[in-house]
Amino acid sequence: xxxxxxxxxxxxxxxxxxxxxxxxxxxxxxxxxxxxxxxxxxxxxxxxxxxxxxxxxxxxxxxxxxxxxxxxxxxxxxxxxxxxxxxxxxxxxxxxxxxxxxxxxxxxxxxxxxxxxxxxxxxxxxxxxxxxxxxxxxx
Amino acid sequence: xxxxxxxxxxxxxxxxxxxxxxxxxxxxxxxxxxxxxxxxxxxxxxxxxxxxxxxxxxxxxxxxxxxxxxxxxxxxxxxxxxxxxxxxxxxxxxxxxxxxxxxxxxxxxxxxxxxxxxxxxxxxxxxxxxxxxxx
Numbered sequence: 001x002x003x004x005x006x007x008x009x010x011x012x013x014x015x016x017x018x019x020x021x022x023x024x025x026x027x028x029x030x031x032x033x034x035x036x037x038x039x040x041x042x043x044x045x046x047x048x049x050x051x052x053x054x055x056x057x058x059x060x061x062x063x064x065x066x067x068x069x070x071x072x073x074x075x076x077x078x079x080x081x082x083x084x085x086x087x088x089x090x091x092x093x094x095x096x097x098x099x100x101x102x103x104x105x106x107x108x109x110x111x112x113x114x115x116x117x118x119x120x121x122x123x124x125x126x127x128x129x130x131x132x133x134x135x136x137x138x139x
Numbered sequence: 140x141x142x143x144x145x146x147x148x149x150x151x152x153x154x155x156x157x158x159x160x161x162x163x164x165x166x167x168x169x170x171x172x173x174x175x176x177x178x179x180x181x182x183x184x185x186x187x188x189x190x191x192x193x194x195x196x197x198x199x200x201x202x203x204x205x206x207x208x209x210x211x212x213x214x215x216x217x218x219x220x221x222x223x224x225x226x227x228x229x230x231x232x233x234x235x236x237x238x239x240x241x242x243x244x245x246x247x248x249x250x251x252x253x254x255x256x257x258x259x260x261x262x263x264x265x266x267x268x269x270x271x272x273x274x
Contacts, residue, residue: 035243103168
């Protein structure tokens with residue numbers, strides 16, 4: 001069983017569930033996107049079959065209690081992810097995509113091409129704008 | 140390189156990516172890579188093994204680590220291990236940039252699969268790159 005306790009998980013993970021490697025910062029985007037604690041628990045039941053909504057609510061309660069501090073780190077992490085890959089990595093992918101598509105059967109090739117057709121869809125979705133600091137998010 | 144190792148937290152996410160890809164018709168495409176998808180248990184790692192141990196195991200076992208973790212920088216962070224011990228032919232760490240979208244957005248999941256495939260297919264060009272994102 002996973003105890004209903006929070007600890008610093010080390011390795012830069014920050015606060016998370018004791019006995020796991022599940023940290024709060026990994027869950028914040030899902031919360032900001034409006035997922036319920038049960039939704040979020042469900043997606044991590046592999047590898048944590050005992051994870052419950054109560055564990056997620058505990059982490060979100062910690063987030064609400066330390067909102068400014070947590071969101072400051074969240075913004076820093078998100079900014080790093082938004083900077084993404086070095087330009088050469090993205091350029092190589094763009095150059096290689098036609099060769100990769102050519103290896104697919106025609107119908108699958110067309111569907112895959114469509115997945116990358118719109119520039120906005122070539123990367124991740126736009127980051128969700130978090131609520132103003134000091135405004136706990138409804139869980 | 141002989142395969143990928145999902146970080147313990149994202150075993151479910153990598154499984155979902157691959158299941159979504161198979162359902163969309165990419166099964167043969169993926170299988171042609173001939174790569175194993177390992178687990179912490181299979182390579183002798185404890186679920187809470189520190190990132191330094193996980194990274195070293197991946198290099199020794201020639202596995203590409205896939206993560207969804209959002210970590211702060213720190214002296215014992217994965218980022219620090221990559222910087223301290225990474226060399227020109229080290230395998231990269233692949234970080235899925237949007238954990239939520241893997242679950243909520245099928246289009247994102249399939250694009251993420253294609254990016255994962257491309258990184259692995261051209262792994263020689265990505266060795267030594269440190270951490271790469273699946274955007």
